[in-house]
Amino acid sequence: MDITPDNEFIKNSNVPGPTKEEVRCLVMCKSQVSKADVVVDVGCGTGGLTLEFAKRAKKVYAIDKNPEALKTTFKNLQKHGLDDGVDLIEADGTEVLDNLPPFDVLMVGGSGGKMDYLLKRGYKKLKSGGRIVVTSILLETPSEATMVMKDLGMEVDVVGVSISKGKISARGTMMVARNPITIVSAKKALKN
Amino acid sequence: MDITPDNEFIKNSNVPGPTKEEVRCLVMCKSQVSKADVVVDVGCGTGGLTLEFAKRAKKVYAIDKNPEALKTTFKNLQKHGLDDGVDLIEADGTEVLDNLPPFDVLMVGGSGGKMDYLLKRGYKKLKSGGRIVVTSILLETPSEATMVMKDLGMEVDVVGVSISKGKISARGTMMVARNPITIVSAKKALKN
Amino acid sequence: MDITPDNEFIKNSNVPGPTKEEVRCLVMCKSQVSKADVVVDVGCGTGGLTLEFAKRAKKVYAIDKNPEALKTTFKNLQKHGLDDGVDLIEADGTEVLDNLPPFDVLMVGGSGGKMDYLLKRGYKKLKSGGRIVVTSILLETPSEATMVMKDLGMEVDVVGVSISKGKISARGTMMVARNPITIVSAKKALKN
Amino acid sequence: MDITPDNEFIKNSNVPGPTKEEVRCLVMCKSQVSKADVVVDVGCGTGGLTLEFAKRAKKVYAIDKNPEALKTTFKNLQKHGLDDGVDLIEADGTEVLDNLPPFDVLMVGGSGGKMDYLLKRGYKKLKSGGRIVVTSILLETPSEATMVMKDLGMEVDVVGVSISKGKISARGTMMVARNPITIVSAKKALKN
Numbered sequence A, B, C, D: 001m002d003i004t005p006d007n008e009f010i011k012n013s014n015v016p017g018p019t020k021e022e023v024r025c026l027v028m029c030k031s032q033v034s035k036a037d038v039v040v041d042v043g044c045g046t047g048g049l050t051l052e053f054a055k056r057a058k059k060v061y062a063i064d065k066n067p068e069a070l071k072t073t074f075k076n077l078q079k080h081g082l083d084d085g086v087d088l089i090e091a092d093g094t095e096v097l098d099n100l101p102p103f104d105v106l107m108v109g110g111s112g113g114k115m116d117y118l119l120k121r122g123y124k125k126l127k128s129g130g131r132i133v134v135t136s137i138l139l140e141t142p143s144e145a146t147m148v149m150k151d152l153g154m155e156v157d158v159v160g161v162s163i164s165k166g167k168i169s170a171r172g173t174m175m176v177a178r179n180p181i182t183i184v185s186a187k188k189a190l191k192n
């Protein structure tokens, strides 16, 4: 299970991300991504999650409404030799989900206040057995995402994650906090 | 990245574990385990980590001084069809490391006050490029493990992890805390 | 600054609380309670916060819709000689706020899905310079309380609190997590 | 319970602190400081804790080995009209504890690797019924402080504190983490 270190990402001051290493690791587990999967990453930002999905999936659609996010994501994919198999789409996620082929994983890293629409629309295109994963640093987003997923009849997994990292110096190991993140995820029932 | 749900483990009231799902996920990332690896899991307990390693490594040596831990670990491996490729060894980790073949990952989930000895001894048998991972719920263990790894000349990664899980009811989503865990890890330099 | 230890409270299995020691301490600070204050504690539960307010305020109105909560709160006040100056009111908070005299602190420890109504009604009876404090273990409540307070034109302080407590044994100090709590508070502007 | 807001402190880039509002609040509770108390604050830094003790105690001795810390502490006390009743001492805490009168509270906010000596020396001068409080952002300090207090026969309270603060914007409430702090405290037994 190889996760790219945080400091190997090219950053852009106008683009949020990359999602920190430990959270990328947890998102990979929650998404249950595997080699046969088609993944849609709405709000790809710096490409932190896109890159991890690119290592593990068959196909990734990375979407962002900010053109600089797509440039940065592309640079990071290219730097790590992972741009093959990733389509970069400059658009609002709400406008483009309908035109994509059915997918196995819907990742939402940014919604711009359109969570309800994104999740409901995405759910329709999600294959049965597929997973939705939402990450957020906002207080409001996790409860909204949870509510929508419950409305869709899904069994929701909500995980609050607080990570601190040791900064080692002569004085000792100072524990530096990362901002808390909430990961909300759910699986679409298998048809029977 | 498939992590076995917490509730799929057989438990034994005399054996700690399994390490919770999210922490197992993070340990898999920190260990960088892959199909070519030999893993030693000192203090296998319920087999939570052993089972995840068994899915991803070539060979796992699971060690515990408590015979009930080995029985429980075996039951869990068997339940998930993963007992092939795992050797179960009833012993104190300090007494058995020397007799094992060189390994790629040393996992320490329990040390019984012998961290210094375990890590120094383990380091000798660790292949170059190999990883050591220590998890602990104790206040004292992370600083001890960090100190020993620093003494061994390793660059140490210390991560404090606080996870809470949503319990969904009619009233809302109650966030239930898991005990905080510290993961200390390091990589043995590649020979040049 | 004297905070009553958690284990000195009489508990009742049908009543939540008491709010843990460290959170009671933080609520006292956020409420800025002082000897001249009238405090309303909606959802007094076991009386954890009521008792701390009773030590520091002029007058406390403790409200709960559960009669067992009021009995438990009374027992705890009596045990600590603090029942003078506390009025216990069995009612839904929404039905009784209007009949109370103006107050300096509105504490909401339980709302039963009526946060919006409670805060808006409470705000009217809150003296200028008065404080509202909401504590919650739910994912949904903090964002709702924040939204209502913002709508009321208040400057809102949101604090996520994760506490772990050391359990000392021969093996070391095991850090045991308390469930995370969010404290949302705000001050009503002084008239000018 | 009035705690000075973080942004009311004068800062100095060469001096750590002030201890954040919520942690100052908790330290006041753990120290059980009251109007009759003599407090010694070793490692006063910016004066964050000194100032809170100055509001609540009879006398505070604020000690720091860094002359800039004492200047900054003095400025903050003066700004808030609290410099009366505080003695500022430029010294290593280990060199000056012996010359102070007996005290009720020993606060250690910085030890410079001399925790063992500071606590043992301080314990001797601590009145019976007095409290020791240690705060730290380091991984190593809490376990060392716990060990020394246990050796001194004290019953130790260890509290891990992770605080995040909401930053409210048009997009929502972003939760920003403060670095985790551990508070170790204990009370000296009353003579009988």
Ligand SMILES: Nc1ncnc2c1ncn2[C@@H]1O[C@H](CSCC[C@H](N)C(=O)O)[C@@H](O)[C@H]1O
Pocket (backbone or CB within 6 Å): A015, A016, A017, A018, A019, A042, A043, A044, A045, A046, A047, A048, A049, A050, A063, A064, A065, A066, A069, A091, A092, A093, A094, A109, A110, A111, A112, A113, A114
């Ligand atoms: N409705 C929407 N459609 C497409 N992109 C959106 C969106 N709302 C927000 N975004 C984008 O979501 C991103 C969130 S930041 C995501 C960071 C990313 N997970 C990483 O690891 O690098 C921003 O770049 C923002 O432009």
Ligand SMILES: Nc1ncnc2c1ncn2[C@@H]1O[C@H](CSCC[C@H](N)C(=O)O)[C@@H](O)[C@H]1O
Pocket (backbone or CB within 6 Å): B015, B016, B017, B018, B019, B042, B043, B044, B045, B046, B047, B048, B049, B050, B063, B064, B065, B066, B069, B091, B092, B093, B094, B109, B110, B111, B112, B113, B114
């Ligand atoms: N020196 C030592 N050698 C071998 N086992 C040890 C040991 N010290 C402690 N242990 C074992 O370490 C275990 C820690 S509990 C480990 C839980 C495990 N990671 C899981 O996920 O299930 C206990 O079973 C204990 O018996």
Ligand SMILES: Nc1ncnc2c1ncn2[C@@H]1O[C@H](CSCC[C@H](N)C(=O)O)[C@@H](O)[C@H]1O
Pocket (backbone or CB within 6 Å): C015, C016, C017, C018, C019, C042, C043, C044, C045, C046, C047, C048, C049, C050, C063, C064, C065, C066, C069, C091, C092, C093, C094, C109, C110, C111, C112, C113, C114
């Ligand atoms: N609308 C409402 N009016 C009055 N009480 C309410 C209410 N909604 C919930 N409650 C009460 O709120 C309480 C929440 S538990 C509060 C615990 C308390 N702070 C302590 O420290 O002990 C419960 O007892 C519940 O009965």
Ligand SMILES: Nc1ncnc2c1ncn2[C@@H]1O[C@H](CSCC[C@H](N)C(=O)O)[C@@H](O)[C@H]1O
Pocket (backbone or CB within 6 Å): D015, D016, D017, D018, D019, D042, D043, D044, D045, D046, D047, D048, D049, D050, D063, D064, D065, D066, D069, D091, D092, D093, D094, D109, D110, D111, D112, D113, D114
């Ligand atoms: N042995 C020692 N004696 C005196 N001061 C010390 C010391 N070791 C460290 N310090 C001081 O401890 C301080 C720690 S920072 C303390 C911040 C303070 N509690 C606040 O709220 O502002 C530093 O200023 C450092 O100079």
